[in-house]
Amino acid sequence: MKNYPCQDCGRPRLAGRKFPRLCLRCRQRRHYHPAECPGCHDVRPLAWPGPDGQVTCADCAGAPSIFACKHCGREDHPYSYRQCARYWLTEYLTGILTDPATGTINADLRPLYDLLITGRQPRATIRWLIKPGSIAPDVLQRFATGELPISHDTFRHHLPQGRRYDYIRTLLTSTGVLPPAPIGIERIVAWLGPLIADQPPHHADIINRYAHWHLLRRLRRHAERVTLTATLINNARANILLATRLADWTTSHDATLTDLSQSQLELFLTDQPVAPRTAAPFVRWLNATDTNPGLQLAIRDRTEPAISMSDDHRWNSVDRLLHDHNINHYSRVAGLFMLLFSWPLNEILRMTHDQIDEHPGGRVLVTLDTIPVELPPGLSQLAAEQKTSHGLATYTADGTNWLFPGRNPGTHMATEQVRHELVSHGIHPRQSRSAALFALASQIPAPVLADITGITPNAAIRWAALAARDWSGYIANR
Numbered sequence: 303m304k305n306y307p308c309q310d311c312g313r314p315r316l317a318g319r320k321f322p323r324l325c326l327r328c329r330q331r332r333h334y335h336p337a338e339c340p341g342c343h344d345v346r347p348l349a350w351p352g353p354d355g356q357v358t359c360a361d362c363a364g365a366p367s368i369f370a371c372k373h374c375g376r377e378d379h380p381y382s383y384r385q386c387a388r389y390w391l392t393e394y395l396t397g398i399l400t401d402p403a404t405g406t407i408n409a410d411l412r413p414l415y416d417l418l419i420t421g422r423q424p425r426a427t428i429r430w431l432i433k434p435g436s437i438a439p440d441v442l443q444r445f446a447t448g449e450l451p452i453s454h455d456t457f458r459h460h461l462p463q464g465r466r467y468d469y470i471r472t473l474l475t476s477t478g479v480l481p482p483a484p485i486g487i488e489r490i491v492a493w494l495g496p497l498i499a500d501q502p503p504h505h506a507d508i509i510n511r512y513a514h515w516h517l518l519r520r521l522r523r524h525a526e527r528v529t530l531t532a533t534l535i536n537n538a539r540a541n542i543l544l545a546t547r548l549a550d551w552t553t554s555h556d557a558t559l560t561d562l563s564q565s566q567l568e569l570f571l572t573d574q575p576v577a578p579r580t581a582a583p584f585v586r587w588l589n590a591t592d593t594n595p596g597l598q599l600a601i602r603d604r605t606e607p608a609i610s611m612s613d614d615h616r617w618n619s620v621d622r623l624l625h626d627h628n629i630n631h632y633s634r635v636a637g638l639f640m641l642l643f644s645w646p647l648n649e650i651l652r653m654t655h656d657q658i659d660e661h662p663g664g665r666v667l668v669t670l671d672t673i674p675v676e677l678p679p680g681l682s683q684l685a686a687e688q689k690t691s692h693g694l695a696t697y698t699a700d701g702t703n704w705l706f707p708g709r710n711p712g713t714h715m716a717t718e719q720v721r722h723e724l725v726s727h728g729i730h731p732r733q734s735r736s737a738a739l740f741a742l743a744s745q746i747p748a749p750v751l752a753d754i755t756g757i758t759p760n761a762a763i764r765w766a767a768l769a770a771r772d773w774s775g776y777i778a779n780r
């Protein structure tokens with residue numbers, strides 16, 4: 303049989319004279335990079351040469367699609383040859399979650415199964431499951447077969463500790479398989495031990511008291527009243543870290559937390575990349591408990607949140623988007639989602655109103671994939687306000703509820719419109735996407751900010767400083 307060259311790269315491909323003539327590599331590239339079809343304007347994988355040199359989708363060419371999944375017929379979420387990620391995931395999870403006693407998916411785990419197979423990013427879910435070192439398949443299988451009881455107790459006492467386990471636990475609570483549990487508090491307690499172990503005894507004692515008797519007690523009260531939020535947990539973490547930093551600083555200046563003077567405290571604040579606001583709760587506590595009654599902290603926004611190395615530019619961008627009213631509201635919200643969570647701009651602009659959920663007490667949850675993420679203060683207000691925004695639309699089309707309505711009725715904004723504005727303010731989406739400032743690991747199926755350490759301690763401190771900041775100070779300093 304004659305070998306025809308690949309229409310894209312010219313390498314000989316095996317068999318077939320019919321178009322599209324694509325080698326496996328070019329076929330895969332086209333499948334993973336859908337584009338707007340010049341014929342029908344749908345965004346689909348294009349491969350069929352048209353009469354005028356353009357390349358179109360299967361329908362416009364009147365041909366069966368070589369990209370269609372052989373099980374469901376869909377072209378989206380490609381995974382392996384002629385099999386979409388959703389199908390692959392369904393098969394894989396069925397294998398893991400089937401209870402051998404019944405031959406069907408373990409009834410208790412059914413909600414988890416439903417959640418995972420309906421996620422918006424099935425490839426990310428697959429990555430999370432099969433990446434090297436993933437503990438999820440093993441743990442889930444042991445639950446499904448009944449080898450491990452599905453309970454918080456199992457996580458507390460019979461499995462190793464760590465984020466990977468917490469993540470599974472969070473998935474189970476968020477789907478109602480397990481009742482809610484203060485995982486965030488348990489984590490702080492576990493994290494506190496080693497942190498304090500590094501301190502000399504006189505400081506360990508103070509920080510322990512501050513953490514246990516002040517911060518954690520307050521968090522537990524919130525947990526009882528079901529008002530515990532990720533923000534409160536992250537703030538507590540930030541407060542504890544600040545306390546250890548101050549302790550370290552005093553040690554290196556031949557002082558202690560109990561004899562630290564007011565002028566030394568002020569020196570510390572000018573030395574350190576923290577806004578006084580972040581330090582205020584600990585200083586107030588030192589004073590109120592008579593641990594160091596000499597200290598006072600008037601909150602003045604005089605310290606720029608200091609910025610380190612490569613994150614410098616991105617945190618500056620966050621600062622601007624949070625506070626600068628000269629930037630369009632929609633660009634601020636989209637830009638913050640992008641910078642903080644590393645979500646792709648095109649996905650952000652496709653969001654709909656039901657992905658932003660407002661709860662009593664100002665909590666705002668956003669769902670990009672499957673699991674709602676609680677937004678930190680500052681961003682939560684901006685995101686909630688975005689729901690009332692008309693974006694670029696002159697009127698709202700019936701039946702659409704885009705969070706970022708585009709200029710034409712019924713459409714959402716185009717990536718370019720927002721990208722242009724962000725770039726004009728010095729914020730570069732491409733660079734920004736390299737890493738999220740809030741460490742939402744891309745290898746997990748859904749960004750979970752709540753409870754587990756979605757915000758790294760350093761990011762939490764910095765965010766707290768920026769969110770509380772008075773923007774007039776920024777203007778004055780420019």
Ligand SMILES: [Zn+2]
Pocket residue numbers: 308309310311312313324325326327328329
């Ligand atoms: Zn090729």
Ligand SMILES: [Zn+2]
Pocket residue numbers: 339340341342343344358359360361362
């Ligand atoms: Zn087409």
Ligand SMILES: [Zn+2]
Pocket residue numbers: 371372373374375376385386387388389
């Ligand atoms: Zn399929």
